[in-house]
Amino acid sequence: MARWLVETWNAVRFTFGVGRKQNELESEMDCHIGEAVDDLVEQGVRREEARKRVLREFGGVEQIKEDCRDSWGTRMVSDFKRDLTFGLGQLRKHKGFTVVAVATLSLGIGANLTIFNFVNAMLLKPLPYPESEQFAEFQPVHPSFGPMSIAYQNFLDWKEMNESFDEFHCYRFQGFTLTGVDRPERILGMEASADLLSMLGATPHIGRFFGPSDDRAESERTVVLSFAFWQQMYGADPGIVGETVILNNNPYIVIGVLPSGFNFPTRASNPAVVWTPIGLNARNSGFLNRRNHPGINGIGRLKEGMSVDQAYRDLNRITALLGEEYPDSNLGVTMLVDDYHKEIVEDVRPGLVLLSCAVGCLLLIVCVNIAGLLVVRAASRSAEFSFRASLGAGRPRIIRQLMSENFILAVAGGAIGLVLARWGVRFLADFAETEMRFSEVDFTLFDTSGILFFAGIVFMTCLLFGLFPAIQASLSTSVLILSGSRTATAGRQFRRLKDALVVGEVALALVLLSGAGLLVRSYQEYVVAGPGYNPDNTLILNVSLQGETYASDEAKLAFYRKLLLQTRALPELKYAGLCSNLLGGHQDNYRIEGQPEFTAGGTEEPFAEYSRITPGAIEAMGIRLLAGRTFTEFDTAEVGRVALVDQQLARRWWSSSEEALGKRFFDDGELHEIVGVVSHVKHHGVDQNSLDSIYRPAAQMPFGFIRLVARTHGDPMGLVESIRDIIAGIDSNLAVSNVTTLQSIVDSQSFFRRLTMTMLIVFAAAALVLSSIGLYGVASFAASQRTQEFGIRIALGASLQDIRALVIKGGGKLALVGVGIGLLGAFGAGWLIRGLLFGIAPADPLTYLAVTVVIGAVAILASYLPSRQAGKTSPIEALRAE
């Protein structure tokens, strides 16, 4: 250890004392020569003669100085500049190589920087709230129904009894109709615990936020406006504070405005524009009920030093107590506690990890490719190295010189890659903000971690592609010096390394290509499987019937009739229907007639997504009828209760859809007869599990919050204004909201899958091109090296075909080995990404077959082209060549 320290210290001392050392060395030499001359003079030699003899004996003073400097280890610093200059000259001389190397490097580095920026922004950097690392989400898990939302009464108990959180809050989105303005508007609100805003670090732009006294059932109704809403709706008038606004026919006093850019929850699809205290609802029947409740979400901040695991145990301890106290609603329920950030990015993490690995692979291929080019170049530069070596350059010296050239390449590639990454990030961040709703994350390319990553990747890349060829080149010089001419030995050394590189390249490309193939096949399966409805040309929008006018079922039904009648009269319209819930949102239990009643802790309690629909809704959604009938105008409140179920529910209880017809189930204590079975709808995306569906006639239980579904012949958005007019014609006080199409919902559900797939295809295509260039390079290099041999073969009677076959066989053999190794890697990779696959096995034979064929074809082409060149060799020319 001590010795190591001494050596290090000496190296440092020497390095920083270069100038002084230089002078000392000069005078040391002078002293030596002087003393030697004096000795000779004392022995009687004439001074001039003595000086000549000493200098002759002494030899190359400069050489000795050079050797000494090498032993100091200080040469590196002084030589580096010279190497860079020389390297630049070399690179300028070989423009073709330089352009290819820098271009591929910049692509590889650019892709890596872009993906890193994404990973960094989404997964690594903390969310934009103070102490957000300590934020945790909690959610009850029902023994048969799975994760579900929270009952307010349970929330209050956890808040009271937990020992692991210092902040414990709940929130839920709630739609409001804003009236008392020019045109009534349906707006999205957030009902939240009074202190949630302060936990999130928000400070009022103007006014104040809620206090505990605002968060009770008997409190005066108060509201906080979002910055954007305050600007749009009230022209940023600060006088709004203290004014009253009408929400859902109740007066609310505006107490403050949120800061601009504030958003919660992270990645919410629509930001809430008004916030109200959730406690105002505390006496509503749903909020008092632990079993049948409107559902709220929970978030809290862990106490300092408290882990998610500890909080998990803490909340589950309380939940077990609640299970004993309220077995009817809580028995068997457990709690899920999750890191908030982790939970938020759960859906994109596997895809981002996959893309990171893919760009890593791509950069590796780029490096291998450049290494291959360097090896070829080294072979053609061996004369230069031999010359330098014979002039006294040691192996380390040659390696350093080559590494300086590589360093220039890496830095240039990195710089251009940076520009590419800026474009890439700008392009993708747009999608991330709109489609993936990452509006609040920071996509700054150059923060500390970004700079470190950039420096690291340039350095690593330089080592990866450059070190091995440089060592190889320096090794070859000794062979060349000894043998005095270009020999087969050196050539073979180069070729073996180059062969290994190409094999690696082909293998990596195959891994990437098969990964892309698996994702493409998954998406294919995804499309084929379909969501269970037909999203083409279908418009959806929301209308909310509020207040006294629509209190009665008759009023609601009358509105339904008018709306549907007029809408169906539109010429572009195919089908129209109304539903209470579109793609899920209302889950409830049911019991098939004849099945035992659900008892706590007994059999699994069956749950389903409920929706009440008018006639025409099934057709408008494009849900297929598999057995029985859909609803008609005759399914009114006056006749017996009827229902449609989906195939998934029918299969759960009976062997066929037909068998389900006429069977009955209990819901809300009433018997419903199944009159039809329809296709299963994947509410949250084709690749997500979804509950069974039960549909009931709207006429038997009308609803105020309406989703209109309209299937059209042409562009569905063309119908929006006509339908708005129809609604305004019926009642000008009604607000229309959330106008969109089924297709855009389906698209956003599959967006990240498509993005990941597209990017992987791009990376894999780049990998394929690079590795075929590599293969082509090695095949043509091998062919050119064997010109002489081919000439002899032709002279001895080999045909052109024979020579071509030889070249193709050479390339083919490498490709085959690469494919073999690559397939092993691809199986492993396929297994690792199995979570991202849909409808296919990780070892999908079709994918691997297709990928192998593609790589094989490219490999044969890449070796066929040089073989045509080789076939043209005339024996005389070939023999003359040497």
Next chain:
Amino acid sequence: MDLLQGTLDMLILKILASGRRHGYDISKRILLLSDSRMKVGHGSMYPALHRLEKKGLIRSSLGETKRGREAKFYELTAHGHTQIEVEKQQWREFVGVIESILEKG
């Protein structure tokens, strides 16, 4: 007689064991002790001196030769003193092994 590779460091250390000397003095000393049979090229001695200094086995300082010329003098460090014994030991082992091979061979 040519020097066996790797032995120059040992000889320099041994010669410096008797006190501080400058480069020319060391080369003269080697010539003298070997009864003029062994001549160390300047080309190998100075790099060797610098190498040893970098390893921390010797250190250098400025001084004057007997003729009054300014010169760089080398002397052993404590670490260098102990290293001589190690080198001697290794050398003897080496010679012993070679000899036994020559005898038996």
